[in-house]
Amino acid sequence: MAVDTQALRTALEPHGTVVFCDDHQGLYYLIVMENWDSDEATFDAIADPYVLPDYPNQDIITLVDGVLKTQYNP
């Protein structure tokens, strides 16, 4: 089952600007947000249910000056 990217985007958009939200050749799932209005835990609570079934390893997550970047690996 592939990540429902459109539903994930819709869930994230109330909290900031979705700059990138997609998989890359099945290698990882990348999400980049700007103007993120909350913390990393809030992000995880929203995104993990969509992404973790297909990409169970969150390799990195950073939140600096409202820019949130995270990469999930298979």
Next chain:
Amino acid sequence: MSFIINPYQVQPSSSCAPVVGTTTDYGTGTIGYSNLPFYGLYDYSEAASLYPQSLIGAAKQVTGIGTYMASYTTPYTFSNVEIWMAHTTLNEFPVGTSVGYSTVGLTNLTQCYSGPFVISSNNTWKSVTFNVNNFCYDGVSNVVVIFKNYDGSWASGYGTGRGTSQTANPAGQVFRTVTIEQDTTYPANGSVMTRAGRYTNIRLQY
């Protein structure tokens, strides 16, 4: 008789082993890592790997280096990178290794390459010929290779560089890679890096 010196060719040191015109690959791991040797997700990144003498072997004059790249949307350009090499007596990176490597005891730290790093094809080696200095490996010490990404912007479509896991007998990791990445500014000297039990697969020209 007159000589014309090419200013763009790195001149070998008289104390170096001669250039023999061959390549050797170091590392047999087949797993790719997004942050090796450069991390496209961040504006700036740095990764260093440590290679034991038992792997690198005899003295050699290193004239270029390559890494095994995969899964990039090509062409993918790191517009400004530097590659440095050094000797060390350490067998792995210690806890708290930081940018600047003040606890690693680097000697003969040498800037070897400065310029772009463009990945044009996947599942193959991407090599650069040194354009600053060759590195004179002494055949005795362990070797540290430092990959500095000064690109200044991130881009999707990045892939991986292959690495080789390093484990100790009977258990545990041998920490032969350290990494750090961030946006906006290059990581400052003294910024603590993340250790990992692997090294970046490399191809040395010498």
